[in-house]
Each structure stands twice: as C-alpha cells, then as structure tokens.
Amino acid sequence: MQRDFRHTLNSSPLNPGDLQLNVEHVRLGFGGVTALFDVSLSIYQSEIFAIIGPNGAGKTSLLNCISGLYHPQQGSITYHTGNAEHQITKLKPYEIAELGIARSFQNIELFRHMTVLDNIMAGAHVHMKAGLLSSMLYWGKTQREEIKFRRFAEDIIDLLEIQAIRDKQVGELAYGLQKRVELGRALAMKPAILLLDEPMAGMNAEEKEDMARFVLDVNEEHGVTIVLIEHDMGVIMDISDRIAVLNFGQKIGDGTPEEVSKNQDVVHAYLGEDEDANPVKQMNL
Amino acid sequence: MNSGIFHSTYKADMGLRHTYLEKARWVIFAIFLLAFPFFANRYYLTLANTIGIATIGAIGLNILVGYTGQISLGQGGFMAVGAYTAAILTINMGMPWWASTLVACVVTAIVGALFGIPSLRLKGLYLAIATLASQEIIIWIVTHWDAVTGGVDALVVPAPMLFGITMSSDFNFYWLVWALAGVTALLTANLFRTHIGRAFVAIRDQDIAAEVMGINLFKYKLLSFAVSSFFVGMAGALTAHYRSIVTWERFTVDISVLYLAMIIIGGLGSVRGAFFGATFITLLPATLTNLGRSLKSTFPVVDSILPFIQQAAFGLVIILFLVFEPEGINKMWKDIKDYFRLWPFSY
Known part of the structure; x- marks a missing residue:
C-alpha cells in the first residue's frame, strides 16, 4: 500500500480520494418535526468536507446521526475501512468511536x-x-x-x-x-474521520486562524478526513475541499466552494432573492 | 532550591508521588500506623479498627459516587450482603475468614452490579431513589429469609484464625484491617491513573461525550458498581468477623447516609478524602461522648440531655463543613500543603 502520508494520528487504511462515508437518503424526525429529509452525501478520504446552512437546518442532527447519538428512521450510513464496509446506522456511539469516527461538540463537552x-x-x-x-x-x-x-x-x-x-x-x-x-x-x-461541530464558534480572529491552522495540519500532514460545521464563511471557503448546504433539513446543494457560491438555490436560501447582496460575492471569493 | 518539579521520564511523571516530601510524609504515616497499636489502649484500638473498616467502605463508595458520579443510597444494603455472606459461609461451611471474606467481596460485587443496572437509565436523584430501593430490598430479604440469614436474630461468627493465631482481639485485628485498607487504597489509586479509571471519571463529568469517545456506558457503569461493591462487601465482611455478631440493624439506611456523609466531608473523588471522612465521622461521636463525660461531673444536668446534644452537634458540624468547605477535608489538606509550599512567601 502506497500513500503520501503515514502517521500516528490517522488510523484509516484508505488511500486519499477513496469513498469513506456514504450517507444515503437519511430521514430523521422527532415527533412531528422532521430534522433531516432525504439527505445523501459522500465523504472521501483526506478531504475537508464542510456542512453549512442557516440555524436549525439540521447540521448538528446530521453529525449526531453519523456519530450514533441519533438513529435515523430511514436511510443508511455506510462507513468504509478498506477491506470492510460497516453499516453504522444502528450502531451505538461507542461502537462507532471504536471504528474510528471521532468528534467534537458545539458546546464544549470536555471532562x-x-x-x-x-x-x-x-x-x-x-x-x-x-x-x-x-x-x-x-x-x-x-x-x-x-x-x-x-x-x-x-x-x-x-x-x-x-x-x-x-x-x-x-x-x-x-x-x-x-x-x-x-x-x-x-x-x-487516532480518528479515520474527524467530525468538528463549529470548532471556531465564539472565537476572535486570531484564535480562528490558529484553529484553522490546526485543522489544516491534521488534514494535510496526517491525512485525516475532516467533516466540519462552521458559520464563518471566510474560513469555510478558504479551507474546505467540498461543501454541502442544508436548509430546513434538506440538502440544497453541494460541490467545491466555487460551485456552491454560484449555486442559485444556495444563494436564495442564504440571501433571499436579491443576488446583489450576496456576501460571498462581496468578499470577492 | 528547586523552582519546580521536573521529571525526565514519563514513568516518573506518572508516579503516585513526586517529591521527596510526599514520599517522606507517606513513610511517616506508615510508621505511625505500624507503631500505633503498641502504644494505644483497647479503646483506641477499637476506634482505629472501626476507622479502618470505614475507610475501606468509604473508598468503595467513593469509587461509585465520587469518581463515577452514580449516587448511591444502597451502601448499607451492600455491606449487609458482604457481612451475611461472610458470616453464613463461616458458620455453615466452616470456611476460614479470608476465604469467606473473598467470596463475600465477589458476591457483593455481583449483587452491586445487578442493582446497578437501573443506572443506565436513571441519573442523579432518580438513581438515588433506585439505590434506596435496593437498600430496602436487601434488608427485607435479610430479615425475611429466615432459613439462611436467621431472620431478625443475630448470627454469631466464630473468631477468625490466621496461622493458628486468633485474630479477633483488637490488637491482632488491627493488622488485618489496616493491611486490607492499605491494599484497597493502593489498588484504587492505581485504578484511577489508568484508562478504566479515566472512563469512570469521564462518565461522571460528561456522559454523552464519554460515549462518543468510545466508552461503553453500560459496561463501565456496571463495572464501577461492581468494583465499588467489592470493597463495600469487604468492609461488611470485616465488620462481621470483627464484631462476631451480625444483625440487620447494623446495615440500615442510616449507614448509607453516614457513608455518604463520610465521602462528602472527606472529599469526593479521592482516596485520601475517603480516609479523612471515615476518620472524621468515626471520631466525631466518640469525641463528643468523651466531652460529655468530662462535662458530666461539673454539670450534672448534661447527663440526661447528652444524647440529644451529641446528635445536634453531629448535625451541626456536618452543616458547618458543607458551608465552609464544600470540597471537604481533602481540600483543606491541599490548602495547607500549598500554604507551606510557598511559605514564608505568600506569592
């Protein structure tokens, strides 16, 4: 097996670019409220994958489904580790952790x-x-x-x-x-996939810069796949390889940062109808 | 003069004790424990043995409540399981004390793990009520299962023997109790510098994060109940062998509360705190009794109301403790150490 990286912090045996996590048609509801509606996405080894969307769009719910805290009513989540593929949809959080999916929380939940x-x-x-x-x-x-x-x-x-x-x-x-x-x-x-729920929330510019640098270090030097939820568009556009956009529990677009910033549905969801007010354009990204 | 502690190996950094002062304190304490029985009279030996047994029980409870955050009011019940198992095995099957004690520990660990099953669903006050139920269930079984436990009658346990020596005298039992207390303290201190101990503390601090970090909550909560009950059972079995009379009245819910008071006053989540708390709670009533006796000669009126004063004083001291040092005697000990580390410079 030939890889560009081999380091202690990455336990995944996959090569960069291999399909690692496949979320298919996931539906999650709480009573009458549907948090996620038919969400599908694929995450590949060693990429930085960002999930963005307005508040209440279901971003954290999606991470909770992946790390086993919620179990979706429909759909499946498949996790690939080279020679095996695991159905992690119904597994307990600790079993998913043992398979190599780590995460951080939006509100700090340290010991x-x-x-x-x-x-x-x-x-x-x-x-x-x-x-x-x-x-x-x-x-x-x-x-x-x-x-x-x-x-x-x-x-x-x-x-x-x-x-x-x-x-x-x-x-x-x-x-x-x-x-x-x-x-x-x-x-x-030593995660194969690292799920980060708003790692830069509430930080000042300098702290954000540091955190972005650490995330990039982990990704580039160690090849750890990173799934990131973040509200800071500047950071997202800078560091992520691909972006998925959620709105009201539905995925309304995904692709590279450029593709997403040009996607009409995304622009509408974020900014309403008026395209001149697009902050992504204003930032000249 | 040192400007700090510098370790050059990870092994030294992960040791239980780091400085010569810490080691010296430990040696002094050990010498004190070894020398004590040769100078103490029977009264003080009885107190010392009671403290030793309480230390083992309090360390056990602290593993569950202080380290793992699973509040338990079942301490008395679990001690009863240990005491009755040891007594019945010794009386009916003629087991030597050490074998019956070991079996009692294992049986209590299993019973503790069984009664720990609700902890997966219940937290905080709800778990407290569930463990209170386990306390009452155990005592009910003990008082109603006449054929095995003798019901409400007392069981008389034969004196423990070791190498042909009767161990039931206060002097001889002292060595037994404090050897076991030392082993309990060491095993527990070791446990909490390994990954299993960290898993327990993680469950206490943030159980959801703990599970996402790969800690199987069910397994580790039950493990905590089992390890805790193992030592609690040991305390119960030692009570049986030491007192040589086992009755259910010794293991009521009062005992559960008393042990909770020990670890809260001593310091939650610390082996040393359990020892401090056990010492304090055992010595306080004894001191109050002695004080009452000496006052009796000067104020004869004290005699009739002495028991009430004692109870009130007992409660008052506990309340004052919680108000002024909620983190317990262990915190006071740390503060004293910190003060003298910088002494005479206060900055």
Whole structure:
C-alpha cells in the first residue's frame, strides 16, 4: 500500500480520494418535526468536507446521526475501512468511536474536572486494552501501555501548542483553549474521520486562524478526513475541499466552494432573492 | 532550591508521588500506623479498627459516587450482603475468614452490579431513589429469609484464625484491617491513573461525550458498581468477623447516609478524602461522648440531655463543613500543603 502520508494520528487504511462515508437518503424526525429529509452525501478520504446552512437546518442532527447519538428512521450510513464496509446506522456511539469516527461538540463537552493531559489520554481510551485487575495492580503491561499513550498524548500537545497548560484542570481554562483541548481529545482517538461541530464558534480572529491552522495540519500532514460545521464563511471557503448546504433539513446543494457560491438555490436560501447582496460575492471569493 | 518539579521520564511523571516530601510524609504515616497499636489502649484500638473498616467502605463508595458520579443510597444494603455472606459461609461451611471474606467481596460485587443496572437509565436523584430501593430490598430479604440469614436474630461468627493465631482481639485485628485498607487504597489509586479509571471519571463529568469517545456506558457503569461493591462487601465482611455478631440493624439506611456523609466531608473523588471522612465521622461521636463525660461531673444536668446534644452537634458540624468547605477535608489538606509550599512567601 502506497500513500503520501503515514502517521500516528490517522488510523484509516484508505488511500486519499477513496469513498469513506456514504450517507444515503437519511430521514430523521422527532415527533412531528422532521430534522433531516432525504439527505445523501459522500465523504472521501483526506478531504475537508464542510456542512453549512442557516440555524436549525439540521447540521448538528446530521453529525449526531453519523456519530450514533441519533438513529435515523430511514436511510443508511455506510462507513468504509478498506477491506470492510460497516453499516453504522444502528450502531451505538461507542461502537462507532471504536471504528474510528471521532468528534467534537458545539458546546464544549470536555471532562471538566480532569487535567488537559487526562482529557487527551481519555480520548485514547479505545486503543487501551489493559484489564481491570492489571490496571489496579498497575504492573508491567499496563504501566507500559499507559506510558506509551502518555508519550503519544505529548505529540498531540505539541501539535496543538498547549504544552503550558497540560497539567491544568480543563474547567478553569479560557474558552478558546478549551476548544483546542477538545480537538486534542478527539485526535487522541487516532480518528479515520474527524467530525468538528463549529470548532471556531465564539472565537476572535486570531484564535480562528490558529484553529484553522490546526485543522489544516491534521488534514494535510496526517491525512485525516475532516467533516466540519462552521458559520464563518471566510474560513469555510478558504479551507474546505467540498461543501454541502442544508436548509430546513434538506440538502440544497453541494460541490467545491466555487460551485456552491454560484449555486442559485444556495444563494436564495442564504440571501433571499436579491443576488446583489450576496456576501460571498462581496468578499470577492 | 528547586523552582519546580521536573521529571525526565514519563514513568516518573506518572508516579503516585513526586517529591521527596510526599514520599517522606507517606513513610511517616506508615510508621505511625505500624507503631500505633503498641502504644494505644483497647479503646483506641477499637476506634482505629472501626476507622479502618470505614475507610475501606468509604473508598468503595467513593469509587461509585465520587469518581463515577452514580449516587448511591444502597451502601448499607451492600455491606449487609458482604457481612451475611461472610458470616453464613463461616458458620455453615466452616470456611476460614479470608476465604469467606473473598467470596463475600465477589458476591457483593455481583449483587452491586445487578442493582446497578437501573443506572443506565436513571441519573442523579432518580438513581438515588433506585439505590434506596435496593437498600430496602436487601434488608427485607435479610430479615425475611429466615432459613439462611436467621431472620431478625443475630448470627454469631466464630473468631477468625490466621496461622493458628486468633485474630479477633483488637490488637491482632488491627493488622488485618489496616493491611486490607492499605491494599484497597493502593489498588484504587492505581485504578484511577489508568484508562478504566479515566472512563469512570469521564462518565461522571460528561456522559454523552464519554460515549462518543468510545466508552461503553453500560459496561463501565456496571463495572464501577461492581468494583465499588467489592470493597463495600469487604468492609461488611470485616465488620462481621470483627464484631462476631451480625444483625440487620447494623446495615440500615442510616449507614448509607453516614457513608455518604463520610465521602462528602472527606472529599469526593479521592482516596485520601475517603480516609479523612471515615476518620472524621468515626471520631466525631466518640469525641463528643468523651466531652460529655468530662462535662458530666461539673454539670450534672448534661447527663440526661447528652444524647440529644451529641446528635445536634453531629448535625451541626456536618452543616458547618458543607458551608465552609464544600470540597471537604481533602481540600483543606491541599490548602495547607500549598500554604507551606510557598511559605514564608505568600506569592
């Protein structure tokens, strides 16, 4: 197998460009409300795939379907790992995590009372095998395993430039740093696909720049596929390879940033009828 | 002078204790524990043994409540399972104390895991009520299953023997209890620096994120109930062997609340906190009794209302603790350490 990258942070055996995740005709409803209506999309290895849309369009619901927190009533989600394909539609979140799909949350959901280091180590849970008894004895194999992942956690700490806070309790950190730690925790899973739910929400320009740089590092150096929800159009147009647009639970367009910015349905959904007010055009993208 | 702690290996960085001061404190504490029985009289030995048993039980409860965030009012019931299992096996099958204690731990772990099943659906107060139900169910079974448990009558357990020595004297039992308390503390401290312990804490802090990070909630919640109950069962079994009389009255819901008070006052989510809490809750009534006795000679009127004063004082101290140091004695201990680390410079 020949690949351009081979690094610890990526557990996917696929080659760049291979079909990795296939969402087909997914319908998700809560009682009378339909959150997702016949949504289909395909995600390929090592791309940055952005999902955009107005508030309440179903973006987070779609991520929740992929990571198993919601189970769609119709449709299927298929996940490819080279020699096997997995139907993950009905799997539990932890089973999907074990297959290599990691995510971060819109509202930070870190383990508040743990240190940064412990949060990252907790992210590596799926890779750690020590049993109960040997854990309690902390002897031989268990200790070696802990030290191995302690060293691995240090790689992530270096990547995200959070060395200075590694022993701090997460709850007392600034918002921007917490977002960074959450990315680190997800990376510790060595994900094949990384789902990021608004990683830059509530950040200032500099923090956004940093975060965009980390996302690009992870994608370019490690080849991790990234599925991104974000509201900042500048960032989206800059870093994503392909974009899907959701509106009222339906996919109204997808394609490269240029294609999407020219798509009439998308322009209408975002801006109403008047095309002169298109902010994407105003930004000269 | 050091300007900080610098580790050059990950192994050292992940150790339980880092500085010479920490290690020295540990050694001093161990020497104190070893020397104590040779200087203490029978009264203090009894107190020390009670503290030892309570420490094991409190560490067990802290694994469940403090570390995993699954509130439990079933402590008394689980201790009863441990105590009755150990007593019945020793009386009816003639098992040596250590074997019956081990079996009692395992049986309690299984019972604890069974009663932990509702925890998958219930959280917080709802789980508290569910575990309260398990407490009442266990005590009901104990008092009504006459053929096995002797019903409301007491079971008399023969004195534990080790290498031909009777261990039931306070002096001999002291070594047994504190050896087991030490092992319990070490095993628990180790557990919480590995991935299983982190999974427990992750469930407490953010269960949805924990599941998305690949932690099987069902498995780890039940595992937490089982590990916790294992040690709680050990505390129950030791109570049976130490007191040599087992009655259901020793394991009512009062005990569950008392143990919760221990870990809250001592410090949730910490082994040391469990020890502090067990010591405090055991010594407080004893101190109050002694105080009452010494006051009795000067104020004869105290005698008749002494029990009420004791109960009120007990409640008052707990309330004051929660108001002034909600994070428990463990936090006070940390503050003291921090103060002296910088002393005499306060910045």
